[in-house]
Amino acid sequence: MDGNVIELRNVRKEFVTAKHYPGWSGAVKGLFSGEKEKKVAVDDISFGIKEGEIVGYIGSNGAGKSTTIKMMSGILTPTSGSCMVNGLEPYRNRKKNAKNIGVVFGQRTQLWWDLPLSETYTVLKEIYGVSDGDYAERMNFFEDVLELGEFMHNTVRTLSLGQRMRADLAAALLHNPKVLFLDEPTIGLDVVVKDRIRLAIREINETYHTTVILTTHDLNDIEELCRRIIIIDAGKKIYDSTLSQLKKDYGFRCSITFEWKDMPDEAQTRMLRDMGGNIGYRESDKGAKVYFSKKEISVAQVIGKVMGIVEVKDIQIKETELTDIVKDIYQNSAGMGV
Ligand SMILES: Nc1ncnc2c1ncn2[C@@H]1O[C@H](COP(=O)(O)OP(=O)(O)OP(=O)(O)O)[C@@H](O)[C@H]1O
Ligand SMILES: [Mg+2]
Known part of the structure; x- marks a missing residue:
């Protein structure tokens, strides 16, 4: 593993979907024709990430970022290539892998919609086997940095976007994962909540050396959090270096x-x-x-x-x-x- 917490080697992900024809009638035709077409979402991507790094994983819409995150978190299986996280293949060891990682998808909550937030955390505590002491310490931290107190007893469905995102981040961090995957964690947030989220990420990284992979379209997130960025385009890695080098190269x-x-x-x-x-x-x-x-x-x-x-x-x-x-x-x- 060369000391890498995350290691991707020649990872490729193809999706096979119904062949697409233009227009509405075309869409129907595609659905019934049975013809398939192949879409390469991630194309031969390799990189290694060391413990404690915060890496910005950026690219335009449809570049393949979420697909990569889904493979690293075990939701999707690569078509070919190898992907190792904490020495495990995430999609083969989903349960074991889940203990080592935290994931936040800004576009979609991971929380139980109908449960009060406070109960969500007690359920997660049991699932992950978090000790009482650790639980109390983490909840205090979340209280301080993410200010969950004001809506702790509300059901998830009633939370505003900014409240929900803070709640999601806390849920992803409750078991103190070694690796944190954040897929657009600041999307749609006001500047104050964005700051809270960034602060929490920075503190978690500094305190526990948590490795963080962050996708975002807000480059201020990158400026404030990441030393290194990986840029992908149409499924291919096109840049991988430090932010300061990027500025030297292009700035x-x-x-x-x-x-x-x-x-x-x-x-x-x-x-x-x-x-x-x-x-x-x-x-x-x-x-x-x-x-x-x-x-x-x-x-x-x-x-x-x-x-x-x-x-x-x-x-x-x-x-x-x-x-x-x-x-x-x-x-x-x-x-x-x-
Ligand atoms: N389940 C799927 N089936 C078919 N195609 C998919 C699937 N998931 C993603 N794709 C396609 O793969 C490509 C990469 O998608 P992905 O969601 O990884 O992009 P992204 O970089 O996260 O983009 P965004 O910034 O818009 O979130 C897109 O063309 C998308 O349409
Ligand atoms: Mg995405």
Whole structure:
């Protein structure tokens, strides 16, 4: 296992579904024709994850993230390849594996709909054989960090989304799993609840060295929690590195927005448009936006060039944000294989 808590080797997952024809009549035709088509949701993915890592597992809609999480948590069996979690094949050892992992699917609760939340936790305590001492300690922690107190005695069906998500996270952590899988745990949450969830994840990771795999479309989750990210696209792994390396690899683009003191005359405009050195230039109402790569020219040099041509009232410098980098990678992923 090379010290890896999670190890995927050439994992592939195909789904076989009724062949799809376009349009409504096509859908019916597909249903009755008996023809099948194969969809490759996860295509030859390999990675290893060490104890205590928090890894962001990201990709656009339909990339194969949830399918991978389902294989790692034992819900789905890979078509081929090997997937080991805590030294077990999750889908072969579902019961044993369940003791070692916690799972939260933000889109769907794992809790019993009709049970008051407090009873849910006592049932889970019995299922997982959590000692009284550990139970009391965990519940205190959840109380502090996730603030479950105000709705602890309500039935799950009456909880708001934010309350339900906190409750789900607590349920996944009650037995102190070694590995925590979080599939969009912050989806649809307000900023305060998102913060609570992130805080809980960070604390659990620091206190118990819990290994965390997190899928999310909110890149602030990634910025705040993950050192490493894995990006997948159309079932294939296209990037796997630290967040700081990703920024080094792609985060060199920069833009500066200038507001002019007085609008430039014709000659100045010509000079601005023609600054050379791969500097992009776009005019706006009261100024212009200038784009460039810091690998080619420094921020100071660009500002110097512009101010040498025209008087400036205000400047705003913007480094490429993680969102822009990731958007770029999603859009240009073809052939980027790592
Ligand atoms: N049970 C299934 N049967 C058939 N196809 C499926 C099944 N589950 C997933 N797929 C297909 O596999 C692909 C990957 O789906 P998956 O749910 O893993 O994506 P995702 O990365 O989690 O996307 P999202 O960000 O939208 O949650 C999609 O094209 C999806 O339609
Ligand atoms: Mg998903």
